[in-house]
Amino acid sequence: MLTILFLGDIVGEPGRTAVIARLPELREKFALDFAVVNGENAAGGRGITGKITIDLLRAGVSVITTGDHIWDQKDIVGFIGTEPRLLRPINYPPGTPGQGTIVLETPKAKVAVVNVQCRTFMQPILENPFRALDAVLWELRAQTPVIFVDVHGETTSEKIAIGRFLDGKVSAVIGTHTHVQTADEQILPGGTAFLCDAGMCGPVNSILGRSVEPIVQRFVTNLPVTFPVASGEVRLRGAVIQIDETSGRALQIARVDEAGSPERTSGGTPSDVFNEEAQTR
Numbered sequence: 001m002l003t004i005l006f007l008g009d010i011v012g013e014p015g016r017t018a019v020i021a022r023l024p025e026l027r028e029k030f031a032l033d034f035a036v037v038n039g040e041n042a043a044g045g046r047g048i049t050g051k052i053t054i055d056l057l058r059a060g061v062s063v064i065t066t067g068d069h070i071w072d073q074k075d076i077v078g079f080i081g082t083e084p085r086l087l088r089p090i091n092y093p094p095g096t097p098g099q100g101t102i103v104l105e106t107p108k109a110k111v112a113v114v115n116v117q118c119r120t121f122m123q124p125i126l127e128n129p130f131r132a133l134d135a136v137l138w139e140l141r142a143q144t145p146v147i148f149v150d151v152h153g154e155t156t157s158e159k160i161a162i163g164r165f166l167d168g169k170v171s172a173v174i175g176t177h178t179h180v181q182t183a184d185e186q187i188l189p190g191g192t193a194f195l196c197d198a199g200m201c202g203p204v205n206s207i208l209g210r211s212v213e214p215i216v217q218r219f220v221t222n223l224p225v226t227f228p229v230a231s232g233e234v235r236l237r238g239a240v241i242q243i244d245e246t247s248g249r250a251l252q253i254a255r256v257d258e259a260g261s262p263e264r265t266s267g268g269t270p271s272d273v274f275n276e277e278a279q280t281r
């Protein structure tokens, strides 16, 4: 059995500080083999820098996925080609810097990670994600049955459609981008773990990780305002997935909603997260 932790969009300094602080502890708590985070908002809420990428990898993150904010920090266009563990969506046109897939060795099995972006209500509108996934899957499945997909998109319908499209072909499909965790974690009929959105790693007293008041004012007045990253209590949200590394089928998925600061108590055993409400197959 191979256990993967996925954490949703990391928002700014509060989000990345919390991820870096808690990852060693979470690794033990969940008996992790592999950790994937979405870092598209890690730099002040907009994009990710080379330095932040390195900080997250040094903290124990295996792969960083992103999304529509990937290019927000100008150094990233030159940096992304130097660090294959930082992914951008696969459905950018040919010739785009960086890559949307990676296969990494672990002691138990090779693990493939894919990052894809939806098109409904998303900018820029990229190539068809279904066809882009189809084009890479055969090549990945020739290398390993353990495949994790971050599907970055706004609508539940498109993310569920991608989950169903990939059911039985990959181990897990987890959504990002809305910053709001959904409660639909399940193992699909073909054996693929699915969650429509992982939620974010960022300040709770916020609107998607940004300070409340400026965003409310923006909606009220339609005037331009800046959206600073919020402060205060941070939660880390995502999912932990157990996978049969021989078949690639998901065994269990459970949502993760963890404090941003180290826990004072032991936090229980690795199996505690999979209580009777968790989906089992």
Ligand SMILES: [Fe+2]
Binding pocket: 040, 067, 068, 069, 152, 176, 177
């Ligand atoms: Fe996004």
Ligand SMILES: [Fe+2]
Binding pocket: 009, 040, 041, 177, 178, 179
């Ligand atoms: Fe985001």
